Amino acid sequence: MSGGHIPFSHKVRSVINAKPSKGSIWTMLRQMFNRVPSKWKFSSLILCIMLFISLLEFSIPQLTQYTIDKIIPEKKYDSLIWVGTGILGAAILLALLNYFNSYIVSKVGQKAIMDLRNSMYEHIQRLDMKFFDKNRTGDLMSRLTNDVNLLQQLISSSMLQVVTDTVTFVAVAVYMLFINWKLTIVLLFTFPFMFYITRVFGKRIRMSFRSVQSSAGDISNQLQDSISGMRLIQSFTNEEFESIRFAERNHENMVANIKSVRLRSMFGPVIDLLNNIGLVAVIVFGAWQVMEGAFTVGLIVAFLAYLRLLQSPVRNFSRVISIVQQSAAAFERITEIMETQPEISDKGNAIELPSIKKQIEFQSVDFAYDESVPVLSNLNLTMKAGQITALVGSSGAGKSTITNLLIRFYDPQQGTIKMDGLDIRDVSLKSIRSQMGIVSQDIILFNGSIRDNIVYGKLDATDDEITESAKAANAHDFIKAFPNGYDSQIGERGVKLSGGQKQRIAIARALLKNPQIIILDEATAALDTESEHLIQEALSRLLVNRTSIVIAHRLSTVQNADQIIVLEKGSVHEKGTHEQLLTSNGRYRQLHDLQFPQLKAAIT
Structure with a gap:
């Protein structure tokens, strides 16, 4: 901080070595x-x-x-x-x-x-x-x-x-x-x-x-x-x-x-x-x-x-x-x-993470939020840069946990996570998270205007950039329909918006950030079929040459993924493209038949 100002937390630690x-x-x-x-x-x-x-x-x-x-x-x-x-x-x-x-x-x-x-x-x-x-x-x-x-x-x-x-x-x-x-x-x-x-x-x-x-x-x-x-x-x-x-x-x-x-x-x-x-x-x-x-x-x-x-x-x-x-x-x-110190923090010699060019790797990763209940067990997977990787599986299989570890909200108890060969624990948190844009099913919007919530992805964004990101997320039309347009107040947690509108504002916010890696955690779950199709179309254009991780229960949203990884009990059960997994008659085929029973006979 400027002016020689020393944060209170540093003074507490310097004056009190133990809890008073x-x-x-x-x-x-x-x-x-x-x-x-x-x-x-x-x-x-x-x-x-x-x-x-x-x-x-x-x-x-x-x-x-x-x-x-x-x-x-x-x-x-x-x-x-x-x-x-x-x-x-x-x-x-x-x-x-x-x-x-x-x-x-x-x-x-x-x-x-x-x-x-x-x-x-x-x-x-x-x-x-x-x-x-x-x-x-x-x-x-x-x-x-x-x-x-x-x-x-x-x-x-x-x-x-x-x-x-x-x-x-x-x-x-x-x-x-x-x-x-x-x-x-x-x-x-x-x-x-x-x-x-x-x-x-x-x-x-x-x-x-x-x-x-x-x-x-x-x-x-x-x-x-x-x-x-x-x-x-x-x-x-x-x-x-x-x-x-x-x-x-x-x-x-x-x-x-x-x-x-x-x-x-x-x-x-x-x-x-x-x-x-x-x-x-x-x-x-x-x-x-x-x-x-x-x-x-x-x-x-x-x-x-x-x-x-x-x-x-x-x-x-x-x-x-x-x-x-x-x-x-x-x-x-x-x-x-x-006096509480974060368990997740930068090392003293942390380096800046370069833009991802090759791949993301999970190597023998074990993780549990509660030690008595393991979530991931000996997880090994690779996600290629510039490709769309879909994570599917039953609830509790560990899909969202993988993204939580990738963002370093948590660290694994065992194993390593690497980006282009660099252990993410050796690079700065800011350099990791600055490359990521996240849109989840549980949308978090702040009490303010639509503009305030979109610009949160890039605080110095111009009006043109805000508008372009909203158009790309198919949000511009409904925003302009409001009396105050982008300056319309949305209320606490976006209470004045529908579920689909909130999702599209969150997607616009992520797109404005222009990240190297985009994480979509059930991002289209609250949209109707027409809106989902429009957003999928926009994402297919904007995610070119970006690493995309898509978590979905609805298999219709992941059929075009470059790689689909099926998780069961915290481990990779099977992986491949949509066509490959259908012909393998494994867990993915079972999930597909449950969601699309009308197609089961045609496939067989």
């Missing part, structure tokens, strides 16, 4: 501080502001003590104006500095959070398909949105609050010890209890927040599944069933939140009780010392003001600790993602 423990709040704070742009200039500025704020806060009790001990007994009426002006001026400056401090920290915090979310999104995009197979979409969305938002609260205000309160607490405590150590010791005797209670409650609060965020992820998963599958839900009239399932997830989230609220509700009053005990001790001991003539009334009033300055950080911390612990739980969930 559940008690690593300081690690989290350090990580977030590292995201602050120009952090040392920012820190110097904020430190100067905080020191000035501390001086102003010290001045007000001093002026109060001076008024009580000097001005009132000596009746210095003229001095009252100056004292009042000083206190009012200090209050105005405090308000302005606190505003400026809060605004600067929030602004810088927003930039850091934006950078974190961008880095996390970039990192997720680099992860392999196995990661997405294991993780629910809703939970990933929750981590990328809700969990990052919790860190936004921390860095925008709470981090400043913690630092400011810590500086204030230490400075006031040291000053009070210098002024009168006896009264200060009396005042501070409750603080060890506060720290212990904060430690105990902090651990429990974080555990409760972890449950809250986990249950929030479950709700996101449920929502993502139900909203995307609403057509299925309503067609099966399962609205009540889904409502019950959602209510269960919602109830779990409510229970987790109530437990969290109970802990926070207990924590604040306990801290307030200890603060009030300290206040009572100061008043009783101080009043006794005043009556003995050891202290002045002004000193006691000043100490009560200093006590407020001491108790305010503790009281604030009892509030901030909830945000800190909540953020710590979110940080753990974010770090789990950021």
Whole structure:
């Protein structure tokens, strides 16, 4: 990246060699501080502001003590104006500095959070398909949105609050010890209890927040599944069933939140009780010392003001600790993602894959998505460059898996895959995937215009190129029939289009990319006979001198393939042309007779 910017994922790995423990709040704070742009200039500025704020806060009790001990007994009426002006001026400056401090920290915090979310999104995009197979979409969305938002609260205000309160607490405590150590010791005797209670409650609060965020992820998963599958839900009239399932997830989230609220509700009053005990001790001991003539009334009033300055950080911390612990739980969930490394990645010395000129080879390939269920077993096959290779066979025979391995969505457990003699694990992922265009039965279209979805195949394509690819896919005519033509909005996942229209837009997108290798995975399954014929005709012209891999159950779509490979139980059962396989009376002939029983007698 430009400008020496280091992605968050790299910083996580450089600072944390192992997964942070559940008690690593300081690690989290350090990580977030590292995201602050120009952090040392920012820190110097904020430190100067905080020191000035501390001086102003010290001045007000001093002026109060001076008024009580000097001005009132000596009746210095003229001095009252100056004292009042000083206190009012200090209050105005405090308000302005606190505003400026809060605004600067929030602004810088927003930039850091934006950078974190961008880095996390970039990192997720680099992860392999196995990661997405294991993780629910809703939970990933929750981590990328809700969990990052919790860190936004921390860095925008709470981090400043913690630092400011810590500086204030230490400075006031040291000053009070210098002024009168006896009264200060009396005042501070409750603080060890506060720290212990904060430690105990902090651990429990974080555990409760972890449950809250986990249950929030479950709700996101449920929502993502139900909203995307609403057509299925309503067609099966399962609205009540889904409502019950959602209510269960919602109830779990409510229970987790109530437990969290109970802990926070207990924590604040306990801290307030200890603060009030300290206040009572100061008043009783101080009043006794005043009556003995050891202290002045002004000193006691000043100490009560200093006590407020001491108790305010503790009281604030009892509030901030909830945000800190909540953020710590979110940080753990974010770090789990950021520390996940893709199993499919470029080698350090990966080379660029040249354009395919000869062939693609699968040599003794074994693969399983789940180790207990093998999908491919000792698979050996060759696909010639510039030819159409069709993969047919029963469901689960491994047809789509072959293309998944070819694209390197996964790597085989055994064996090698070569392109023109190069092991695809030795070449860069980008150079492999840039040569491929994919159209599958499960069409993925983005919420936007038809133009947006076609141009995704080539982001810098001209209007003429977009139109030509649409014409080649026989999509131009129906696109122009829409009121807004290519700028027509298609809705989420292309809901405003028919199945055949979506397929043709996806084919236009693949053709616009102009790839060396085109993979058609049941690409014509959703088309009517006329549309299928038109697209097959277009593909027969455009796929000349390109390597084409066609997966189909409908054998009518593969009869003109240069090579048909019949797969059974993850291995090549037979191969040849359409005519050769029909005369061999093997598995292909059986599949053909099942689909075209009217031709069976004629062939025999």
